[in-house]
Amino acid sequence: MVRRRQPPKKQAQESQSISLSDPTYYFNRELSWIEFNNRVLHEAIDARTPLLERLKFLAIFSSNLDEYFMVRIAALKQQVEAGVGKRSIDGKTPQQQLTLIYDRLHPIVAQQHQHFEQVVRPELAQHQVYLLDYIDLDQQQREHLKQYFEQQVFPVLTPLAIDPGHPFPYISNLSLSLAVVIRDRDSGQERFARVKVPKVLPRFIPLPSDLQAVPVNLTAAVTAPDVTPIAAAKPPAWVGVSLEQVIAHNLGTLFPGMDVQEYYPFRVTRNADLEVEEDEADDLMEAIEQELRKRRVGGSVVRVELPSNMPPALRSLLIQELDITEQDIYELDGLLCLRDLMNFLGLPLPELKDPSWKPATHPRLKKLLEFDIDNPEGAESDIFSSIRQQDILLHHPYQSFSTSVQRFIEAAAHDTGAVAIKMTLYRTSGDSPIVKALIKAAENGIQVAVLIELKARFDEANNILWAKRLESAGVHVVYGLVGLKTHTKLALVVRRETGRIRRYVHVGTGNYNPKTAGLYTDLGVLTCNEEIGADVTDLFNSLTGYSRQSEYRKLLVAPVSLRRRMLELIDRETQQHQAHGNGRIVAKMNALVDAKVIEALYQAGSAGVKIDLIVRGICCLKPGLPGISETINVVSIVGRFLEHSRVFYFHNNGEEEVYIGSADWMTRNLNRRVEAVTPIEDPELAKDLQEILGILLADNRHAWDLQPDGRYIQRTPENGAIEQSSQNILMQMARPETPD
Template sequence: MIEKYDHLIEQSDLISRDLSWLSFNYRVLDQSMKTGRSLFDRLKFVAITASNADEFFMIRVGSLYNYLDYGKDRIDNSGLRAVPFKRKLLNDYKAFTSTQHDIFINSLKPEFSENNFEIATYDKLQKREKERVSNYFEKIVFPMLTPMVYDSYHTFPVLMNNILVFGVVTKTQDKKEKKKMSFIQIPQNLPRFYEMERKEKVIFVPIEEVVRQHINEVFKNVEIVSKTLFRVTRNGDFTLEESEDMEANFIEEMKKKLKTRKTGRVVRLEVEATYDKWLLRQLKNRYEIDDDNIIQVPEGGLMDYTGLWSIVKHDEFKDKTVETPKPVPPISMSEYEDQNMFKILKDRDILLHHPYNSIDPLLDLLDQAAEDPNVLSIKLTIYRLAKNSRVVSALLNAAENGKHVSVLFEVKARFDEENNMKEAQRLQRAGCFVIYGVGMLKTHTKLLLIVRREGEKVRRFVHMSSGNYNEDTARLYTDIGLMSSNEAYANDVQEFFNVITGHSVPDQYENLITAPREMRNKLIELIRKEEENAKNGLESGIVIKLNSLQDTDTIMALYAASRAGVKIKLIVRGICCIRPGREGLSENITVRSIVGDYLEHSRIYYFHNNGNPLVYSGSADMMVRSFDSRLESLFLINDVLLKQQAINILCFNLKDNVNAYEMNEDGSFTMVNAGEEKPFNIHKEFYRVKREGVLAAKIV
């Protein structure tokens, strides 16, 4: 049956979004096999794949079950309907987990000892270590455990999302009763591992091994038939229903919806390979799932690899992880050190390329704006924040200093909803004007506007970015942001703020392309212009770097441009639904993916325009959600030097032969091999960029 599905998938001109995601997670997992990395970096990538999978099941598989559970059907890009597609997707995911466990057990675990640590089961501990574990259980763990029985007198307990749980099958000692099921959830606020030192080694005992060994103390005077560790993942995909009083009750409605994420229908059940068959049958019946949803964890594997973060970030191993290089100054800015940002931006625009350039110039601009008595107002959009955010601190300071502060706070940012609600309410209490999104649209655009009095006039300073106002991710994600006092940019950004905070209908923007109003049509127009140039014998070309490419209309426009002879080079980190290199359809389209030390998050759109390139950047991918369900913006880079800087970023991405993968027609990816060429690793080369090289950069 699967072979039949594969034949249908190969016939489609589009790649399945969800199967493409799985291919991306394979590329992330592939980083854990690169022996040039430290063991701790390799463990980090295993943890990332696990976190990716948790979110994927909660949102994408959850969304699929929103169709299946209500008897609705859908046709995937692969051509498969909902039921066969579910079967295909979950079976392919099982193959992925098999590879994941194999890498952990056979490639990574053998290196633990030489790196001075072990993950130990109870039976591998020494006598005194067992005594310490027992003491830890009795003093700390035991008082926190709550056994929950399910029988004719007790309802089935709500087992929380993505929590380790023991399913315990018992009989009473007189054996008159039939089997009973009980459950013990391992509290989230317990450390993932109990730690001990053995000579120069750190011994990590998984918390489930601590509980497993002492579970008899929880179930006294009953016969324990079996104890099975498992973990359920629930549907976390929800939407808010728009209503007349939605604005007044938005926060309360959001809180209610977030609670459903903790108790939604089960879409995945991870269970250790030595599971109790009777228990598993009860769980499958209870959760209305079948064998497709059951993911077995083999002996020697670890349930929930996100727990590896506690080892990766352990203080004992700080010297064994690769130190991040010191950021370098932006191309258009001299060595940065507490300079007056208003003075600099009146002189020239600055393009920040994170993490190679520090986010400090932007944060200092906000700090200086908060303190400057001539600054009248600050407006910005917030999607995801850092912990102990300097951005929030600057805004609170600005409000205290009497400045008008407007914040469009996206509290629907997935998995950051609760933190965003808390921070938004904190700003509101300080006197900031806070807007909780615009209707059902998700505010994903990244814009900042500062208005400053200068004599009898005002000057406006803007920042437009592909990344969040988040100093933590600015050290880990590649993003670009443009800082400017250019009046044309300021007019566009102010107009956009008027639109999203009020009821203004915008005129044509000079330098912005915005969604949901015009972005899809404008990008298709730019693609068609390249197609027209190619047909007329003029120079043409398209290079686009983004996170995800899924929108069918823009894909079809790219196919048409390819057939006209336009060379199209796509750099897509994750989901990519376009099919490159197909005869008669996309011979002129190539796709590559960069996966390495940093998360590639910047978006850059390059159109050759017969030798006068148009280069845009901003917050938007080519996704249906970006064009139809989000407030997004792309900004045109006008400054000659900064445009060349963006072009150079694309050139480097196309040149990388260390972190790059090339996409094949069937949707699979092949790692780029440097061969006899000199290795070119963009995650190192961007720290060495020189002005002369930037000015000479050219798309070939």
């Protein structure tokens, strides 16, 4: 049984007089997301995080925020403009939410940039990584960059004048620009121009090794007072400047005959959510391609980032021409677009990164021979015999994706016994080995059917390319159901074996993407359970044909049965606790938003059921409310890997049940997406999942406890206890020997 720290004893309280739909019992979804991103930022601020990993978290914070503005803020602004008065789960109007969001976000974003400029940048210099300002360069370095500008940058630039004869240019989404103030030498009149910093060029320009001299006074000047200088002199690891500074200090070439007075960087974010009328689209792929062309340009402006010293006249011009308000402006001093800091993760400085991690091959799969394309029979069928012996529980990235899920699909593609392969693809990598295996399977005469979700946000273009490639190889490709996103993670292999047909299934919590499989924590099970195989077959038939399956044997499927069954399981636990006093629920997910599920959890909590929720991101449930949620704890873990797995545990008076699958407890997952959650019925594997949950709940390094007022407090070891990072423990368990 999964254990946790016991809360104070309390008597179950009657809740008939309490309305669990009262908005005061819920956190705002948007503000809860901001608190999650703030926990990401904390990893960048925490001195225990290796320096280059701190740059990574600064970049992730910015990237997360870009998407938040493009989708969530954009949607709220559209609601305000349309006069929509629908209130959020906590009773806020769209305008009230926007005001609260801006008030909370401005100081957090300012903190991010201040920390980078005042702490991280000096620490980088202490480790011989110098992101210099142009003013600090010597003459030789400037001459080199001038040549670079003339040869590599100048031909790409297009300066755009802003005057009565030149209307204000369209500023594309997420583009970094320079607002340039120039003076006409003949008339003495000041004019404005916009120069876009091209994305096709590297954001940070390194200086060659023979020009990496850094002035001694600069080294001292950039040293943070609390950073111990590195005693041993060694050559710099990297010296360079940002592309926008190279452009800014060579603007004279763009404006001959003019005097460049000033320049100010700024960055624009636009609404980038797709609006596809599926009911009216004759061809869904074509409709999405049209919307993608619109996205490249972008919709209305939702944010402008600019320096605090931008002149009022220029600032007013941007506000007027971009049709924004002061609330939409974020004043940021220093480097803009910190998401590009991810580029520095490629530096060969292992001492400034997390220890390298090579996922372990699952113990049950270690004995399989390496894939041999010239001898596909025999060895590769061993993976199927291994599955026949016992279900296999996979835990990525602790266990290898390539030697398990990828091998499963590749084995099927070359297996003479395989007659069909069916898969759902929500997101995959640009060089997907999974897709290549599916193409090979089709070439080998295996019937292959793939559902590619074209509406996977920000992966639409990539998925369209794969869909076209698969279709050209003879794969049956479908694009899902109208009005629903197909988010489930399923793979089905049908084999002809001696005297029978047998189905092998993978049900997972994560995408079939080998790159994110090394960065996200996800779970999956390989099984040949006949009832699950039959369920997956029925589900694929409903996705590719006209079946309206309303019941499944084992799988919990959204939007058909998942919501109903989860509510039944929570209610059953409440009843079991009232009868036996041992009610226990543990659920791990990315987000908890759905009001009906939260109400059910409140009812269970008010009855005394002990509930632990491991929710990485958004959580609208308030723990610790007297008489309602005193027995409910909510913890968020933000560490090296992105916690992405979904697990649901119910004690059931000792007849424990554990489920894994693709769905969070969000309204969109339960109502508007195709999801699949499977029971883990093998007692050994169920115990493994309980152990994983217990390790996560015991984390005192990367775990944050949600408070009744919405604050998150990071755990620290108490009373001399040892620091325990759940992710480090799980790595050690997967590979007891020293990581490669």
